[in-house]
Amino acid sequence: MQGELFGDLPGGSAARERVEPAPGAVLLPGWLDPDAQLSLIAACREWARPPAGLHAVRMPTGGVMSVRMVSLGRHWYPYGYARVAEDGAPVKPFPPLLGDLARRAVADAYGERVGEIAGAAAYEPDVAIVNHYPHGAKMGLHQDRDERTDAPVVSLSLGDGCVFRLGNTETRTRPWTDLELRSGDLLVFGGPVRFAYHGVVRTLPGTADPGLGLVGRLNITVRESGLAE
Template sequence: EQQEFLLRACVNWAAVRAPRSIVLPGGGRMSVRTFSLGRHWVPYRYDDDEVVPPLPDWLVRAARTGLDAAAAVDPRVGAGQGPADPAAYTPDTALVNLYGRGSTMGLHQDRDEAVPAPVVSISLGDACTFRFGTPEHRGRPYTDVRLESGDLVVFGGPSRMAFHGVPRVVDGTAPAWCREVLGSEPGRVNITVRQTRPPTLDG
């Protein structure tokens, strides 16, 4: 039920802010389509001059819950923002990436944020191969993990700047209810919740 709520929210956001294909500064075009909540992301910065849908409080609470659960497994992931004080995590942005048939994501770091707060990533729809490397470079060693709909990954602490990517989406593996929301070929939807700057004095 929570997954379906999230996916329907993505559909509603996309109706307000049409997903776009990103052209990188070097001229390459990302195969995923994306849109932002809270703050507008452009490679490789955040642009506050462009209006995007707000980041809802309920998604902030969900991200805090995810961070709290991950920090309970490994306290380093919270980088001081773990289960002792989950309210210290104050994300202000989310990027929603839409993976259609054949879409991939090359190995990269999430390094456009001004603070080292964790990134909380939620997967919906088709399963994917998620490649998780080291903070040092794009090459080996890395680990390939299959993420299913509903899986959550947290980048924090020593893994905050790890290179990561999606070399493959497994078509046709989305739960049946996804087809009711997105159609016959739902693809993969990924939501990454981020804190891009220090919290203001008023929270």
């Protein structure tokens, strides 16, 4: 299945509709209006400032990820969470605005079925990761398994579009679904697909609204860690 891949780009007239690419996964195109996008971009710029700011992540294999990230609530590292960031500073607190936004996202995504998705009805997010994808950056297929809960993951896209690959829960190989995520899109995945392999195959440079003033792509993922204080 291809989710509108390479269809009408921002500024075109093609309508985009809700997509459920797999059980527990919901894509709501244009969920964030332009003002909300601008507000979140401004917030990301503040969160990215040192200390405990935007940084490159070195994997245990020695490689450096092509995206840069900043953590909120707890510092993510491969493969766990800590209270202290890469530069030794305390991690920035989890912003209440992201908690409110993520709870609304889960409610909007699942609607009356919210009680059928593990952890969705009582969703209490407490951590977030902001990833910045410069032109040419990507992220290999991986599972989000560092949380101690199966509550859904909320993903918000800002800036350039990307090709997002949603795979299966067993391997990095097929079957998978490629989706085009654009600025303002909301993707929620939980339930049967919560631990699916997923990643960003490539970004789509030049697809963002110039009015956003953003180079590249920002992705905010909000999660419930399940970790004790």
